[in-house]
Amino acid sequence: MRLEELISQFQKKDKKAFGKLYEMYAVNICGVINTIVRNEARAEEICHDVFIKVWDNADRYDPSKGRFFTWILNIARNAAIDELRSKSHKREKLNLSTDFFVGILERPEEDDKRDFDSTRLKKMLGKLKKKCIELIEMLYFRGYTQQDASEVLQIPVGTVKTRNRNCISQLRKNMSAS
Amino acid sequence: MIDVKAYIESGILELYVAGQLSEEQNLEVARYAQEYPEIKAEIIEIEKAILALSREAAPGFKPSFDKISQSLSEGDDNNVRSIGGSRILRREYLGWAASFLLAIGTTYLYFQNRELSDRVKGAETEILMMEEQIAEAENSLENSERLLNTIRDKNVVVVALGGQTVSPESYAKAYWNKEESQLFIDAKGLPEPPEGMTYQVWSLKLDPLSPTSVGLLEDFANDDNGIFALSNPNDSQAFGITLEPEGGSEFPTLEQLYVLGKVSS
Numbered sequence: 001m002r003l004e005e006l007i008s009q010f011q012k013k014d015k016k017a018f019g020k021l022y023e024m025y026a027v028n029i030c031g032v033i034n035t036i037v038r039n040e041a042r043a044e045e046i047c048h049d050v051f052i053k054v055w056d057n058a059d060r061y062d063p064s065k066g067r068f069f070t071w072i073l074n075i076a077r078n079a080a081i082d083e084l085r086s087k088s089h090k091r092e093k094l095n096l097s098t099d100f101f102v103g104i105l106e107r108p109e110e111d112d113k114r115d116f117d118s119t120r121l122k123k124m125l126g127k128l129k130k131k132c133i134e135l136i137e138m139l140y141f142r143g144y145t146q147q148d149a150s151e152v153l154q155i156p157v158g159t160v161k162t163r164n165r166n167c168i169s170q171l172r173k174n175m176s177a178s
Numbered sequence: 179m180i181d182v183k184a185y186i187e188s189g190i191l192e193l194y195v196a197g198q199l200s201e202e203q204n205l206e207v208a209r210y211a212q213e214y215p216e217i218k219a220e221i222i223e224i225e226k227a228i229l230a231l232s233r234e235a236a237p238g239f240k241p242s243f244d245k246i247s248q249s250l251s252e253g254d255d256n257n258v259r260s261i262g263g264s265r266i267l268r269r270e271y272l273g274w275a276a277s278f279l280l281a282i283g284t285t286y287l288y289f290q291n292r293e294l295s296d297r298v299k300g301a302e303t304e305i306l307m308m309e310e311q312i313a314e315a316e317n318s319l320e321n322s323e324r325l326l327n328t329i330r331d332k333n334v335v336v337v338a339l340g341g342q343t344v345s346p347e348s349y350a351k352a353y354w355n356k357e358e359s360q361l362f363i364d365a366k367g368l369p370e371p372p373e374g375m376t377y378q379v380w381s382l383k384l385d386p387l388s389p390t391s392v393g394l395l396e397d398f399a400n401d402d403n404g405i406f407a408l409s410n411p412n413d414s415q416a417f418g419i420t421l422e423p424e425g426g427s428e429f430p431t432l433e434q435l436y437v438l439g440k441v442s443s
Contacts (some may be wrong), residue, residue, distance in 0.1 A: 015247060022243050028229050031236025048241040048249075055250050057289060059282070065204045069225055070197040085300065101235070121234040139196040140228050141235075146198055164196075165189030172227045 007068050011058045018055060025069060026051065029076045035100040035141050036080035046083055050076045077143040100141070101125060101133045124174050132167035139164060180210065186220050195224045325405060329353040329362060337417055339439035344421075345369065350437045352417045354410060361392060361410035363419070368436060370399050371421060378422045379406075380430050381414040384440075389418070389430050416440045 009017035029050060034043035054072055061071050101121075125133055135153065138144035139160075150157045185191075193199050194207045211218040328334070334355045341348040349367035354360070363379055371377055377395040382388070393408040395401075420427075421434040 015250065018250075019243050019247070022246070025229075026240035026243075027236050028232040030240045031232045031234075035232075035235050044241055048246060051241075051246050052249050055246075059286075060289070064208045065201065066197060066199075066208070067195060067221065067225060069229065070195055074197045082296075082300070085303070121231075124231060124234060136231070139193070139198060141232070143197075146193065161189040161193060164192050165187065168192045168224055168227055171231065172223060175227060175230055 003068070004063070007061070007063065011061065013055075013058060018058075021068070022051060025072055028069075029072055032073060032141055033076050033080045035137070036077065037083055038100070042083065043080075046079050047076070050079050053079070073140070074143070077141070081143065099134075101137050102130055124171065127174055128167060128170055132163070132170065135160070135164055136167055136171070180214075182214050182216050185210065186217065191217065191221050192224055195221060195228060322403070325362075325403075328355070328360070331355055333357045335441060337439045337441050339417060339419065339437035341367075342435045342438055344434055345436050348436045350419060350439075352439065354414070354417075354441070359409055359411040361408045361417075363395065363406045363408065364404060365395055365398070365406060365419075366404040368395075368398075368419070374424050375421050376424050376426065377419050377436070378426045378430065379408060380418045380420065381410055381412040382416040382418055383413075384415045391426060391428075391430075392417075394422075394426050395419070414441055 006017045006020055010021055026047065030043055030047040033046050033050070034040060037043050037046065050072070053075055057075075061068065128136075131153070135149060138149045138152070139146075144152070146157050146160045149160045153160070155163070190199070190203070190207065194204065199207065207217075207221075211221055329336075334353050337352040337354060339350040339352060345368075348369065351364040353362040353364070361379070365377065368377060377398065379392040379395065380389040381392050382390075390412050392410045392412070393406075395406045416439060418430065418438040419436050420430045420432070421436060422431060
């Protein structure tokens with residue numbers, strides 16, 4: 001079944017279609033949540049809730065306004081960020097650090113085996129500059145707007161757009177090479 | 179007709195996948211994606227890259243779908259009914275349709291409302307946090323101003339206390355208002371005392387040397403500005419600070435004399 005049909009079935013509250021979409025995206029979405037909350041147990045719970053929210057709000061997804069994955073990604077990011085906001089961070093300014101990927105790339109080999117194997121991730125990000133990795137993490141995994149990213153990185157908004165294009169192109173090259 | 183290549187190169191599609199475009203831009207991209215297969219293909223490739231990256235970033239877990247499936251609200255499986263020709267049946271159908279629409283409307287409003295109240299809650303917390311921060315800042319500003327005014331008083335004598343043998347690089351300052359028997363010690367130049375020890379301030383008469391305890395610099399590590407207020411009714415000729423066991427001593431341990439300074443007369 002084509003993706004569009006699956007989505008339209010899902011919007012009609014077809015559990016089977018939803019199950020298929022779930023298999024397509026759940027690992028990714030849980031992964032994104034994990035890069036934000038950095039606690040696997042919590043991430044799994046939030047991920048569970050996110051997909052229930054996705055189901056409950058099925059009729060609110062509008063295909064003419066964006067990709068289905070982008071829509072879920074947005075719900076997941078918001079849920080994860082709310083979680084950070086609500087717990088024990090009350091006094092500090094919410095600081096969404098963007099060092100998840102850079103951190104994995106920089107840590108020593110022997111730490112790798114302990115949680116998950118990051119060799120493929122390293123291969124994928126390997127040739128990317130640090131500023132690329134940070135930008136990708138900001139825009140896709142943290143939900144920074146172009147404006148946010150331009151302020152944090154102190155580069156013009158237009159540069160955010162073109163740099164991101166170059167970074168994603170490099171990422172795609174790495175992927176097809178590996 | 180748009181320049182498809184330039185459009186792709188502009189980087190707008192990457193932002194589309196990130197969900198970082200305005201509503202209008204989203205509609206525009208979606209429309210072009212329908213019109214130009216190259217644009218659609220590019221979007222799918224970008225999405226693939228992000229999917230691959232997020233997949234690799236995941237520790238690989240996901241909650242089982244069965245568990246989620248159990249928590250799902252039921253879809254409306256029984257909304258398919260045959261519509262009879264008779265008026266009564268049609269009216270019944272209308273009633274169902276109306277209540278169905280009402281249910282959708284209510285659900286929609288409910289979510290709208292929930293989202294709004296979530297957002298309000300978030301904003302309220304943020305405001306509270308900021309207010310707290312402002313209050314704290316005002317408080318500390320007030321304290322600093324009060325302190326500054328106190329030590330600027332014309333009756334205040336400033337005594338520089340220099341480091342002694344046990345710690346030559348230490349220093350401190352005493353601001354003494356003899357009229358009001360106030361003594362402020364600026365202890366920024368003293369090292370943090372070791373566990374179980376505390377600094378004790380002494381008023382000294384020089385000839386013959388007789389020390390009188392003025393007080394302790396308590397909770398040294400947690401004091402945020404390093405300035406301590408003490409009361410000194412003595413007719414002091416010099417001030418000294420020694421390191422003593424917690425609680426202070428009756429007489430100064432002179433081997434642990436950190437700083438010393440004479441009151442200029």
